[in-house]
Amino acid sequence: MACAQLTRLNDLLRDFSQRGIDHRGLDVPRQMQLLLTAGLADLPHPGHGATLLRWQMLAQVAAADLALVKLYEAHADALSILHELGVEPKQVEGLWAVWAAEPPYAQVVITSRRQNQVTLTGRKAWCSGAAHVDHAVMTVKNERDQPALVILEIKQPGVTVTTEGWQAVGMAAADSVEVIVEGAQATCIDETSLYIKRPGFWHGAAGIAACWIGAGLELARIVHRQAKRDPHSLAHLGAIESALGAAKIEMQVCARWVDAHPQEDAEFHARRLRATVETAMEAVMHHAGRALGATPYCRDPHFARLMADLPVFLRQSHAERDLERLGQLSLDRPQESWDL
Structure with missing residues (x-):
């Protein structure tokens, strides 16, 4: 199957x-x-x-x-x-999104409610696919300035999809713009910190690494097809092979761990996977460009888009901040976890 x-x-x-x-x-x-x-x-x-x-x-x-x-x-x-969360929404059809970014300049709040039906006002940033989705699972703040989670139907009065908030060439087609809600109606499905405390939060974070590695694997295939058989090109291909091998193994290990421990906190495993894959993808991009030169950047639209999009997508990682947290988590684990 x-x-x-x-x-x-x-x-x-x-x-x-x-x-x-x-x-x-x-x-x-x-x-x-x-x-x-x-x-x-x-x-x-x-x-x-x-x-x-x-x-x-x-x-x-x-x-x-x-x-x-x-x-x-x-x-x-x-x-x-x-x-x-055990939620079975009525409007299950169509395209869904998750909008959970909460920068200080863009907050959405609940202004009134009738049971679990709430009214929202504010601005939401980093809303990927906003012009195309039908429903969004969205983080907001309730009347007590506490976290809440709602289901927002996009195509309704009171929801305005702007063209603001995105200037990058990379990932431009994802349309990660800002959305303004003014009296929009939504269904509240949680009023705790359950969204980030549930086991699946880190399962989803690990899934982002699968997107990163997919792009890296495609870049490797392009290098494999197009690289010349000279020593320098082969050395770059060898470096790509090494980087991808480590990332693929870590992904398989993490997937097995998640399936074996579905209710346990997966933060350490997800962070280690993301760090491993991010490092590998940076190496793949470095060596792919040096192996192939300028031609595919300029004449191969698929290669050019991958090389423009992937650096932007990788910045969904928080770089050294994520590594610092991984180091903190590592201190709490027994050293024997590094044994072969």
């Missing part, structure tokens, strides 16, 4: 490529709808025995287009969050 699902997904993505992926990403929303229609956006939930399959599917889509996987991963994450 797993192989069949991966094969179907790969066939559809290959069809996208044969039709011609627009290098500006104009086809991303349409491709996402085709994935939904084909039933290929219904991924296994993490921690249910098929976590690696879930991450393999994310990686496949990422290899095709990182802007596409941004929508794809968010949709899958939203459905897994609702499943984990």
